[in-house]
Structures are given as structure tokens and as C-alpha cells.
Amino acid sequence: MQNIFKIVFLFHFCFGFCQQKNIGLTHLETQKTEADAFVGKDAFGYNYTLSDNVFRKENKQQKWDYKNIALGKIEQVDLTNPLQIVLFYKVMNAVVVLDNQLNETIKINFSETNPELLPQWVGLTTQNRLWLYDQASQKLGMYDYQKNTFHPISVPFETPIIHSKSDYNYFYWVDNQQNLYASNNYGKISFLGKIPEFDQIQIISSKQILLKKGALLNLFEVEKQTSQIVSLPEKSFDNFYYKEQILSIFTTNEIRNYKIILP
Incomplete structure (x- = not known):
């Protein structure tokens, strides 16, 4: 009976955390960079990076630094x-x-x-x-x-x-038990679900999360407890950032931007 229980548990765990489908993307452009870390990208096309603890905002025409x-x-x-x-x-x-x-x-x-x-x-x-x-x-x-x-x-x-x-209306967090929570401005806290282990994470909404584990990037559906692999051509990368259907992949000396439509 104990073995049957373990099999059933593993089936449900793998169905939620291991089920894989692929999400395609389209390459838009590649930008060279000497940054130490990629912070993100805004809707106007500016990249935000860190180099020697200098915060930088730049595009092809303009650049600002803060130190x-x-x-x-x-x-x-x-x-x-x-x-x-x-x-x-x-x-x-x-x-x-x-x-x-x-x-x-x-x-x-x-x-x-x-x-x-x-x-x-x-x-x-x-x-x-x-x-x-x-x-x-x-x-x-x-x-x-x-x-x-x-x-x-x-x-x-x-x-x-x-x-x-966080955004204007919600503060999201993951605790050390891999539990995802959200609080609104009035302090109402909601448990959203359990999420897989990760090396890096970006919480897109209460329902969707992008997770990097090793060289893989996955879209995790919190309510459904299912994940889909994002089909990246990069065999390894340092960081990523998603904003309004643009996925930016940060490698050693490049920022590669892709068009991606999340389900």
C-alpha cells in the first residue's frame, strides 16, 4: 500500500511540475554589452544594467549613469x-x-x-x-x-x-518552502500555490512565473501546476527579463531580444 501511495504521489507531482510543452519565440535583435549584470528593459526599448556598481540606462542613441x-x-x-x-x-x-x-x-x-x-x-x-x-x-x-x-x-x-x-497593487513573495504568496495594499494575503525550485525567477502575475533552472527557462502556470519549456537557442545564459511580449536573454557580452507570446 505504501508503494502504491508513492507511485500516485509521484504521478501527481510530475504531472504538475514535470509536464513539458514548448513555447516558441522569434529573434528580434542582438545588442552588444559590457555590463556585469542585466537588470531589465522598459516599454520604450531602454536597457538597464549594472557595471562596477554603476546603474545604467541606455539605448542606441542615449545613455545615463547613476553612481x-x-x-x-x-x-x-x-x-x-x-x-x-x-x-x-x-x-x-x-x-x-x-x-x-x-x-x-x-x-x-x-x-x-x-x-x-x-x-x-x-x-x-x-x-x-x-x-x-x-x-x-x-x-x-x-x-x-x-x-x-x-x-x-x-x-x-x-x-x-x-x-x-511587486507592482502598484500587489506584493508577491516566495518563501523558503517554495510557497508563493501575494498581499494587496490592505494586507490581505493569499496563498497562490507551490512552485518548483529555481536559480532565477520572474513573477509575471499571480498565475504565471518564468523560472530558470540550470540552462532551462520554463513558464510555470501556478493554478494548473504545469510548466512549458521556452525554446531558447542559447545553451547557457546568465539572466533573463520579460516585459510586454519581449523576452531579453543576457549572455556574457550580449542582450538578445525575442518576441514571445505567453499563453
């Missing part, structure tokens, strides 16, 4: 709004907000303004606020960067966050 040596390493970049780009300097407990020409518009040093906070994840939301997960209290909340106030909207999280992504 702040005093704040140390850039830990996280939020491109929710290209007019309000959020840079998070985790070690120095600081956040910088940039405009579309990478001019500094807001700088927050939490060690000075809110020493009780220990931000771990930060992202842009509405009404002059930031999503902020505070590691000290283990609570998710809203930070008003004009008033320098933090308003928790959750009880303490029971498990550590290993990845997060």
Missing part, C-alpha cells in the same frame, strides 16, 4: 515605473529613487530616519509610498517616503522570504 559610492552595493532595482526607479542598498539600509534621466529625486537612509527598521525587500507602490518588508519585525508594510513613516499591514511572517516582486 553612489557612499551607499555601497546596489542590492535590488525596481523598474515598476521608469519615471520612478527604486534602487535598494541593503547593506547601508538606504533607498534612492531616480527619475527617467537617473537624476536622484529621493534618498532615504533608514538608519537615520527609522533606525528601528531593517528593510529586506523594497518596491514602489502608490501615493508616495514604498512596499517594505521589515526583517526586524518580520512584517510587510507601507513606507511613506514624504513623512518617513512605516505602517505595517501584516502579522509577522512565519517563514523567510527568498524572492519578492
